[in-house]
Amino acid sequence: MGKKLRNILTIVLAAMGIFVAALCFNSTKVSAAAYTSNDLISSAQIINQDKNYSYSSTVGVQYNWDTTGTDISLKDGDTLTMELPEQLRAKSDAGVPFDITDDDGHVIGSAVVNSDNTVTVTFNENVETYHDVSGSITIGNGIGVSDSALAGNNEVEFPTMNGNQTSNMNVIPSENNISKKGVMSTDENGDHIITWTILANRQELDLKNMNVYEDVTQRDPEEYLEYVQGSVIVNKAHWTSNTSYKKDELVDSSNYTLTENSNGFxxxxxxSANQMYAITIQTKIPADKATDGETVFKNQAQITWGKPGTDGETPRESASGSVTSDITGDNSGSGSGNVKGNVVLTKISDDSEYSLEGAVYDLYEVGNDVAIKTGLTTDADGKISISNLAPGEYYFKETTPPSGFQLNSNEIPFTITGDTTTPIQLTGRDDPISEPLGSILIQKLDLETGHKLNGAEFEITQTSGNEVGKTWTTTADDNGLYHVSDLPYGTYTIQETKAPDGYILDSSIREFTISAENPNPGLFTFDNDKETGTDPDFSASIKNLIPTN
Known part of the structure; x- marks a missing residue:
């Protein structure tokens, strides 16, 4: 093979290697999951179903979501998208994200009403703290009545994981001849402003001699609004649907008379005939009030038309507008669940208490004979750390001891309660191979609840072997586990000598044997009943009675 051909093959093989490596790298990337209402929404409804809505009304909606009973474990970047029912729509003031928080105020995600008539929740890394997480999303701002809604009662169906759920929504077309709406922003100088739009002659009636009045001091007792003279713009407009209008050409100033003062126009x-008009103006607002999340800015416009009647009154209507500095309005979200837990197992030498590197354990969930984690090896500090365990009962079991030590086959149980992320601290002990010693593990449980108890005391007595009659005593660690080690080969009994406070002594006697073939005969469980018990119709207190002579 020529040198040139070898060089070409080398380049081709290198390129293939890079391509394969890239494929392998990309295959390990985990994409965020995209869930829908059918996956996570347990219920949904219109909040106020007794109200009459117009096509310009805001409709409050509440969603409840829940992962309990599913195989879903929410991760950072996962999304939940709800499509709004056809009778609802995203309003023009939608699009402002709001937080989803847990019971402690930590943000676990954000939600937003989108212009495509969907609501999207995006979860962050904090949601991974929880197992079986659930919550609610309340949207009081950003959803309105769509063109698909009929005048009268509408049955609005929300898709959920439990099937469609129906809310009632009664729609009454607006008969108002004037309306007003404001949007907060900043001008070219960075000053905070509100642009107000007044729709005059909304019903497109044959009105003559139409007058529109604006006084920003109306309904503004704090005088937060400063009218911007010269900001008035008048456009013709027409309706494109029940809920939307379009601005048409600018009205020439020769077709109307405008009078302004410091408070309005x-x-x-x-x-005016049957033409609808869109009139926009601007008001300045204080910067501190524009961003405090609390202030509501209000004012009022009026319309009159025609000539005074026999009573001397001209037909008149008014419309009020309001804008809040809290851009999320009444939108909020919550979520919480059982906290995932953490555990640390420390491996030590039974005779010298120093940590042991290289011990290998498997982790099991009680009731499952297949390990959920295998090959867990203690580090240089003798530790194995496991995080993000769902609430439940678990145990470690050693599969390979450190070099120079006996295998300790005793199970090391623990409970993830779902109440705390503080790591559970466990200890595993191994005896050196050269010593004919063994060990046992005792756990103390509440008879009714199964909760682990500390505070008990046990006496272990050798009944056969080289040290007959010798006794060992033990007390519990913080997890209700009692380690008894350095037991020479022989046969023993275990008996509880002191019960935990508030519990009845378990007087049973257990027997076990330590031998070369079985140096770790197992985990022994003692159950205690409480001294006092109750039921709806009867209560009793049981006390240990000591006979007197």
């Missing part, structure tokens, strides 16, 4: 359109 007066517009007279003599020949």
């Amino acid at each position: 007066h517009i007279n359109i003599p020949d």
Whole structure:
């Protein structure tokens, strides 16, 4: 083979290696999961179903979500998207994200009402703290009545994991001739402003001699609003649907009369006919109030038309508008669940208490004979650390001892309660191979609840062997586990000598044997009943009675 050909083959093989490596790298990347209402929404409804809505109304909606009973474990970046029912729509003031928080106020995600008539929740890394997590999303701002809603009662169906759920929504077309709406922003100088839009002659009636009045001091007792003279713009407009309008051409100033002062304006359109008008103005607002999340800015506009009647009154309507500095409005979200737990197992030498590196354990969930984690090896500090365990009962079991030590086959049980992330501290002990010694493990449980108890005391007595009659005593660690080690080969009895406070002594006697073939005969469980018990119709207190002579 020529040198040139070898060089070409080398380049080709190198390129293939890079390509394969890239494929392997990409295969390990885990994509975020995208869930829908059918996966996680347990219930959904319109909050106020007794209210009459117009096509411009805001509709409050609540979603409840839950992973309990599913195989879903939410991760950072996972999304939950709910499509709004056809009778609902995202309003123009939607699109502002709001937080989803847990019971402690930690943000576990954010939600937003989208312009495509969906609501999306995006979870962050904090949600991974929880197992069987559930919560609610309340949307009081950003959802309105869509064009698909009919005048009268509408049955609005929300898809959920439990099937469609129906809410009632009664729609009454608006008969108002004027309405007003404001949007907060900043101008070219960075000043905080509200742009107000007044729709005049909404019903497109044949109105003559129409007058529109604006006084920003109306309904503004704190005088937060400062009218911007010269900001008035008048457009013709028309409806494109029950809920949407479009601005048309700018109205020439020769077709109306505008009078302004420091508090507002007066517009007279003599020949308004059946034309709807969109009139926009601006007001400045204080910067501190624009961002405090509490202040609500309000004002009022009026419309009159025609000539005074026999009573001397001209037909008149008014419309109020309001804008809040809390951009999320009444939108909120919550979520919480059982906290995932952590555990640390420390391996030590039974005769010298120093830590042991290289011990190998498997981790089991009680009731499952297949290990959920295998090959867990103690580090240089003799520790194995496991995090993000769902609430439940677990145990470690040693599969390979450190070099120079006996295998300790005793199970080391522990409980993840779902109440705390503070790591559970466990200890495993091994005896050197050269010593004819063994060990046992005792756990103390509440007879009714199964909760582990500390505070008991036990006496272990050798009944056959080289040290007959010798006794060993023990007390519990913080996890209700009692380690008894350095037991020479022989046969023993275990008896409880002191019960935990508030519990009845377990007087049973257990027997076991330590031998070369079985240096770790197992985990011994003692159950205690409480001294006092109750039921709805009867109560009793049981006490240990000591006979007197």
